Amino acid sequence: MLRKVFPQRRKGAKEDTKFLSTLPLRLCAFAGVCFSLLWTTSATQRSPQPYGPPAQIATIKNKSVTESSGLVASRTTPGAYWTHNDSGDGPFIYAFDTRGDSLGVFRVAGAQAVDWEDISIGPGPQRDKPYLYIGDIGDNDERRSEVVVYRVAEPILNNRKSTSSRPEVTEPAEAIRLQYPDGKHDAEALLVHPTSGNIYIVTKVVLANPVVYEVAAPFTSGKLITMRRISEIRIPSLFGGVITGGSVSPDGRRVALCDYFQGYELVLPSRATNFDDIWKQKMIGFDLGKREQGESIAYRLDGKALLATSEGKQPALFQVERN
Numbered sequence: 001m002l003r004k005v006f007p008q009r010r011k012g013a014k015e016d017t018k019f020l021s022t023l024p025l026r027l028c029a030f031a032g033v034c035f036s037l038l039w040t041t042s043a044t045q046r047s048p049q050p051y052g053p054p055a056q057i058a059t060i061k062n063k064s065v066t067e068s069s070g071l072v073a074s075r076t077t078p079g080a081y082w083t084h085n086d087s088g089d090g091p092f093i094y095a096f097d098t099r100g101d102s103l104g105v106f107r108v109a110g111a112q113a114v115d116w117e118d119i120s121i122g123p124g125p126q127r128d129k130p131y132l133y134i135g136d137i138g139d140n141d142e143r144r145s146e147v148v149v150y151r152v153a154e155p156i157l158n159n160r161k162s163t164s165s166r167p168e169v170t171e172p173a174e175a176i177r178l179q180y181p182d183g184k185h186d187a188e189a190l191l192v193h194p195t196s197g198n199i200y201i202v203t204k205v206v207l208a209n210p211v212v213y214e215v216a217a218p219f220t221s222g223k224l225i226t227m228r229r230i231s232e233i234r235i236p237s238l239f240g241g242v243i244t245g246g247s248v249s250p251d252g253r254r255v256a257l258c259d260y261f262q263g264y265e266l267v268l269p270s271r272a273t274n275f276d277d278i279w280k281q282k283m284i285g286f287d288l289g290k291r292e293q294g295e296s297i298a299y300r301l302d303g304k305a306l307l308a309t310s311e312g313k314q315p316a317l318f319q320v321e322r323n
Contacts, residue, residue, distance in 0.1 A: 059314050069117050069295045070296050071307060074301075104158075104168060111136075119132060120247065135190030137201055146224060150173040186204045187202060189243045201227065211233075212279050236283055260295075289316070
């Protein structure tokens with residue numbers, strides 16, 4: 001969290017006037033995130049809890065996973081999950097099971113890793129295949145004129161136990177190029193609807209409401225697509241929406257989001273048929289466990305639990321089961 005608010009400065013670099021000019025804001029943001037923990041914990045205690053207490057069920061044993069920034073349940077291998085690092089190690093995805101044991105490492109063919117922040121799953125060009133969607137959407141300094149979501153057919157796990165030094169290779173990935181309609185934004189939450197395949201990106205902001213942007217399927221690969229701003233969402237926190245991960249339930253009726261400390265859920269009313277109505281619902285916060293730097297959340301394949309990881313070497317895997 002500290003390095004997100006106070007980025008490292010290069011040794012020997014000249015005085016960074018921009019950094020100094022924004023120092024009061026960064027201090028305010030840091031204080032806000034800290035006090036947010038106290039507020040959301042209090043709010044959690046007041047609201048009926050959708051999930052039970054968190055339990056650490058495993059530690060991700062693959063030493064190459066040092067910044068687990070996204071998480072999603074496999075559709076082809078029940079009980080398996082996919083994660084990826086934030087940035088720096090190339091376009092790799094890592095599979096593991098609920099014991100934390102590695103099930104394989106894959107290099108995503110045709111992809112680059114600038115700032116991978118989240119991963120989701122949904123339909124794609126071939127109806128009989130599930131597709132992974134990898135969000136290269138991070139933009140701490142809000143400098144990127146466009147972001148990319150890579151879509152690739154979910155690899156089949158074959159127990160060959162590939163490694164980072166000897167990875168397997170996915171099918172070629174499609175690059176879905178996206179731009180915001182209203183400027184540049186930092187974002188770490190990518191969600192894909194399990195039926196429509198629509199993409200949703202939720203921005204990451206301090207002391208403000210995060211915004212949801214939508215891209216309706218189907219997509220033209222390689223063409224720059226302008227997203228549609230569809231909603232602001234109010235996080236039950238005094239200090240805004242530092243949203244770091246998101247997931248849509250397998251039945252498409254619930255949305256889970258997380259920040260560094262808490263989980264949140266939105267539920268679509270039983271009679272609602274328009275998924276976008278979910279963003280208007282009351283959000284309930286709940287405990288996700290003592291994660292070092294929580295940046296990922298995912299529904300279990302049966303939709304009856306949520307799992308979460310964090311950044312850091314060999315991170316803990318937490319699970320909360322639905323009440």
